[in-house]
Amino acid sequence: MNESAVVVANDMVVTLDYTLTVDGEIVDTGSLDYLQGHQNIVPGLENRLLGMAEGEVKEVLVPAAEGYGEIDPEAxxxxxxxxxxxxxxxxxxxxxxxxxxxxxxxxxxxxxxxxxxxxxxLNHPLAGKDLLFYAKIAGLRVATDEEMANGRLGGGCSSCSGGSCSSGCG
Structure with missing residues (x-):
């Protein structure tokens, strides 16, 4: 495969360098690895990263409804x-x-x-907020069979800790 043709696609492991700005203030910055197309990050960001190439930088505005949701008056x-x-x-x-x-x-x-x-x-602290990401695709690779089976990196489900799962998901 031609390396220059590799872009963010479902079932790829993406290394994302980012800065998150909310209401004009930087609230988070860092790097993370995630499995594209498996809802491991907020949906609006995941959708807008599709097709980006390794090394590409993009400003991504995610509306509240596609980030952490609107404020739930029941919460x-x-x-x-x-x-x-x-x-x-x-x-x-x-x-x-x-x-x-x-x-x-x-x-x-x-x-x-x-x-x-x-x-x-009880709402997420960023509920009701539009999220502005400065995103760079720092790395891309094909997911392993284990990562695909788990739907995330590191194995297991989000309620698992270490190697054991008490919630019956894995």
Whole structure:
């Protein structure tokens, strides 16, 4: 195969160098490897990287709906303050981990503080935000059979840690 003809396509392992800007501020920068076409990154970015060649640089605007979604008005919860430790520092914007009724741990932010309760925002911190990526395709290769079978790099599912899977997915 002619190396210059290799472009981002489904089932390719992509090394992506990126800078993410939201509302004019850089919120993240780095490099990541992912399996194209398997929903390992936000859909709007994944779709817009298709066809890019190794070494190519592109500015990619991902609307909120194709990134972390719009703000879900149902993703808020009111929790009584007496459910927290006595010395818990209640501060607007403070992030904390909470477990839902199924035991799944989620990130929440305190968005309102009342006398006896707090309101938690369970939306992703970037929900409702357009994402501006400065993206460079730093590397491309064909995925291995194992990567294809798992649908991601590193094997297993996202709820697995290390080599064991407690959720029955692998």
């Amino acid at each position: 808020f919860a009111t929790v009584e303050k007496d459910k927290f430790p006595a010395d818990f520092p209640f501060e607007l914007g403070r992030e904390l981990r909470v477990a839902n009724t199924y035991g799944q741990v989620m990130l929440a932010r305190i968005c309102e503080i009342a006398e006896d309760s707090v309101r938690l925002d």
